[in-house]
Each structure stands twice: as structure tokens, then as C-alpha cells.
Amino acid sequence: MKKKKLLEMRAAKQKRMKEILEAATNEERALNTEERDEFGTLEEEIRGIDETIKAMESMRNLEKEPEEPKKEEGSQEERDLETFESFLRGTAGETRADNMTSTDNGAVIPSSIANKIIEKVLDISPVFYDADRYNVKGTLTIPYYDEATGDITMDYAEEFTEGESTSGKFKSISLAGFLGRAITDVSKSLINNSNFDIVNFTINRMAKSIAKWIEKELLIGTNKKIEGLQGVTQKVTAKAADKVTADEIIDLQESIPDVYQADAYFIMNKKTRTAIRKLKDGQGNYLLNKDANSRWGYTLFGKDVYTSDAMPEMAAGKRAIYYGDYKGLAVKVSEDVTIDVLRETKARQHVVEVLAFLEMDAKVQNAEMLAALEMAAA
Incomplete structure (x- = not known):
């Protein structure tokens, strides 16, 4: 019924x-x-x-067939990584429009991929990592207190007497934005190998290229572009053009106030470190010591030593060593770091072109925190 x-x-x-x-x-x-x-x-x-x-x-x-459990979707970052890999391999299909902005020759990659590259850059470059970073658009103005023009002082006071006021001046630095570009060509033979982790390979390649450029600009700078540590005003000048002495390194270290010594370390070229490794004290002990607890395996007068290929070797007029707390360097990076994948521009070469665009500026914001050892002029 x-x-x-x-x-x-x-x-x-x-x-x-x-x-x-x-x-x-x-x-x-x-x-x-x-x-x-x-x-x-x-x-x-x-x-x-x-x-x-x-x-x-x-x-x-009871007669109804049970519904299959819905497949759990991954996080947005996981979906972006999957889409990025699909686009690199040329299998993006219809999913590309949902996760990427298409262009005539390729696509603009989601920001989560760009962020992973920047995270790798921070791992690669300690100078960039330790600097005081600002992720903002447009021009950034940072005020600082200039004690060179005077300072606030405190003294004993007597009733019915007037004291004299003393103070320094507030000044500021402005960080604009200079556009940088990194280009990586990825072989299609690697891309077509399904067992090859093409996503991490591309991210690491891009990160190394960007880190190399950023570190060079922070340490050396470019005239009328990113100033970087060119703006360091505290310096010790070596007596020779091609070698340094222990006393000169001590003078460099002592030029930084004790309040900024805790996180300070040396930066130099590897050949400069090699030369310093041969320096000895009066008892014949080497000044530069291997230290398993240090960040990069060596300490000099109790401070870590980082070597960078961007630093010049000891030569006439060159700044061969920096020392200090690198939070004294202000770095402004635009929020809009973009990664483009172009599949067609170099198709004849059997490669896919990956581009990264980064807008950045850097200047010294606290002169007391940083110092340079400059070699004698020829």
C-alpha cells in the first residue's frame, strides 16, 4: 500500500x-x-x-546508496602550488583561470608562491633577514634623532635657578622604490620529468638569484638607486691598501656603542677572512677561531663572521669589512612582489622563462649601529 x-x-x-x-x-x-x-x-x-x-x-x-565522502580541499597555498606546477608543466587546463591571472604569453603567479620565494631569500641572506624591513607601498619616511647636533642632558638643579635647555634635532630618511628583476630559465626536459620536483627547483633558483641581487645592493649599493650600506658614516681607515691589522679590527669593533654590540657581527669577502685567519696575537694564537656554536662557523673577537661574494676584496679605497647590528639598515620592500611564468617567449630554446619583479630601497637609519673598515687609498 x-x-x-x-x-x-x-x-x-x-x-x-x-x-x-x-x-x-x-x-x-x-x-x-x-x-x-x-x-x-x-x-x-x-x-x-x-x-x-x-x-x-x-x-x-536504507535503500539509498551512501554518498561518497567529499575530498577535503587543501589550503590555498597548497592549491596555488599545485596550479603553479600544472602551469609549468603545461597541464593547467581550465584551472588556470581560477588561480592565476593569464597574460598573452603566460600567467602571473599567485602571491603565495612569491611569498615562499621571499621566505627562501630571507634564509639565504642574513643581511636582508637581520635588517629592519618594512613591507609597504609608496615612499616611506623614517624619522630619527640626530644627536650629532646636540643631545638632551640632565644635571643637578637648584631652586630659584633656571637651567639651559639642550636638544638634538629630528631628521628623517626617505625610502622610495627601485624595481629589480630576476630571470630564470627552466629546461622543459626537467619540467617534463614527472619525478622531478619542479616547483621547489624553480622556487630555489629564483630565491638564489633574488638573494644575490638584494645582498649586493644592501652591501654595496648603486649610485642614484639603492644606497644600502654606502650610507655608513662611522669608519676606520686601514694603513695599508691590501691588508688589515688586529688593532684596526679592534678599532672597528669599538666604534659601535656597547648597547648595540649584542647582535653585531662582521661581514667580509671570503678572501679577507682567509687573510685574517693568519693573524696571531702576541702569544701566537690565531685571532679568528672556529666555533661550532656560531652562525657561520667562525668568530672574531667573540663575534660571528659572515662572508659574502658581494663584498670586495681588500684593495685600495674599498670597504673590506662591515661590523655592527644590521637593524640599523632600513629596507623597504613593496608588498606587490610578482612572479610571471612565460611559456612562449623562449619556446624555440625549449625553456620556460620565470620572472620575478621586486620593488625595494634601503638606507642606513641608525648610524651608530654600523661601521666600516676602509682600505687605504693607493
């Missing part, structure tokens, strides 16, 4: 029960024996119909 027929039967019985009650009510009497028996029978039959309908619904639910 169908559910519709059962419901019709239930409604008819319910109507009859109502009629029995209304008849007794209108006649202002109680139900007689015959009416009570009929009412009870109808009530029992309605209860049986309800149980039958409930059983039919339960059976219908």
Missing part, C-alpha cells in the same frame, strides 16, 4: 473520531460504551498507520 493511501485512511479515521466527540459534546453527555469502543479502535488503527508510514520511510533511507 502506498503512503498516499495510508494518509487518506488516517485522515478518514481521524474525522470519524472527531464526529464521535462532537456528537457527545452537542448532546451534553459522556461517550457511551459503543462510542468508547469505536473511538479506541480508531485510535489504535491510526497508531498502526503511523508506525507503518515510519517503517516505509526507514526502508526508503
Whole structure:
């Protein structure tokens, strides 16, 4: 019997029960024996119909095929990585439009991929990592207190006497934005190898290229572009053009106030470090020591030593060593770091071109925190 027929039967019985009650009510009497028996029978039959309908619904639910559990979607970053790999391999298909901005020859990669590259750059370049970084758009103005023009002083005071006010001046540096570009060509032979981790390979290649450029600009700078540590004003000048002495390194280290010594370290070219490794004190002990607990394996007068290929070798007029706390260097990086993948521009060379664009500027914001050792002029 169908559910519709059962419901019709239930409604008819319910109507009859109502009629029995209304008849007794209108006649202002109680139900007689015959009416009570009929009412009870109808009530029992309605209860049986309800149980039958409930059983039919339960059976219908049991006959339904269970739905397959929905596949959990990964995080946005995981989806972006998957789409990035698909685009590199040329299998992006229809998913490309949802996760990437298409161009005539390729696509602009989501910001999560660009952020992973910047994270790698921070791992590669300690100077960039330790600098005071600002991720903002437009020109950034940073005020600083110039104690060279005077300083706030405190002294004993006597009643009914006036003191003299002294103070320095607030000055500021402005960080604009200079556009840099890194280009990496990825072989299609590598891309077509499904067992090769093309995503991490591309991210690491781009990170190394960007880190090399950033570190060079922070340490050396470019005239009329990024100033970097060119703006260091505290310096010690070596007596020779091609070698340094222990006393000169001590003078360099002591030019930084004690309050900034805790996080200070040396930066130099590897050949400069090699030369310093040969320096000895009066007892014949080497000044530069291997130290497993240091960041880069060596300490000089108790401070870590970092070598960078961007630093010049010891030569006439060159700044061969920097020392200090590199939070004294302000670095502004635009929020809009972009990564483009171009599949067609170098198709004849069987490579895919990956470009990164980065807007950056850097200047010294606290001159007391940094110092340079400059070689003598020729």
C-alpha cells in the first residue's frame, strides 16, 4: 500500500473520531460504551498507520546508496602550488583561470608562491633577514634623532635657578622604490620529468638569484638607486691598501656603542677572512677561531663572521669589512612582489622563462649601529 493511501485512511479515521466527540459534546453527555469502543479502535488503527508510514520511510533511507565522502580541499597555498606546477608543466587546463591571472604569453603567479620565494631569500641572506624591513607601498619616511647636533642632558638643579635647555634635532630618511628583476630559465626536459620536483627547483633558483641581487645592493649599493650600506658614516681607515691589522679590527669593533654590540657581527669577502685567519696575537694564537656554536662557523673577537661574494676584496679605497647590528639598515620592500611564468617567449630554446619583479630601497637609519673598515687609498 502506498503512503498516499495510508494518509487518506488516517485522515478518514481521524474525522470519524472527531464526529464521535462532537456528537457527545452537542448532546451534553459522556461517550457511551459503543462510542468508547469505536473511538479506541480508531485510535489504535491510526497508531498502526503511523508506525507503518515510519517503517516505509526507514526502508526508503536504507535503500539509498551512501554518498561518497567529499575530498577535503587543501589550503590555498597548497592549491596555488599545485596550479603553479600544472602551469609549468603545461597541464593547467581550465584551472588556470581560477588561480592565476593569464597574460598573452603566460600567467602571473599567485602571491603565495612569491611569498615562499621571499621566505627562501630571507634564509639565504642574513643581511636582508637581520635588517629592519618594512613591507609597504609608496615612499616611506623614517624619522630619527640626530644627536650629532646636540643631545638632551640632565644635571643637578637648584631652586630659584633656571637651567639651559639642550636638544638634538629630528631628521628623517626617505625610502622610495627601485624595481629589480630576476630571470630564470627552466629546461622543459626537467619540467617534463614527472619525478622531478619542479616547483621547489624553480622556487630555489629564483630565491638564489633574488638573494644575490638584494645582498649586493644592501652591501654595496648603486649610485642614484639603492644606497644600502654606502650610507655608513662611522669608519676606520686601514694603513695599508691590501691588508688589515688586529688593532684596526679592534678599532672597528669599538666604534659601535656597547648597547648595540649584542647582535653585531662582521661581514667580509671570503678572501679577507682567509687573510685574517693568519693573524696571531702576541702569544701566537690565531685571532679568528672556529666555533661550532656560531652562525657561520667562525668568530672574531667573540663575534660571528659572515662572508659574502658581494663584498670586495681588500684593495685600495674599498670597504673590506662591515661590523655592527644590521637593524640599523632600513629596507623597504613593496608588498606587490610578482612572479610571471612565460611559456612562449623562449619556446624555440625549449625553456620556460620565470620572472620575478621586486620593488625595494634601503638606507642606513641608525648610524651608530654600523661601521666600516676602509682600505687605504693607493
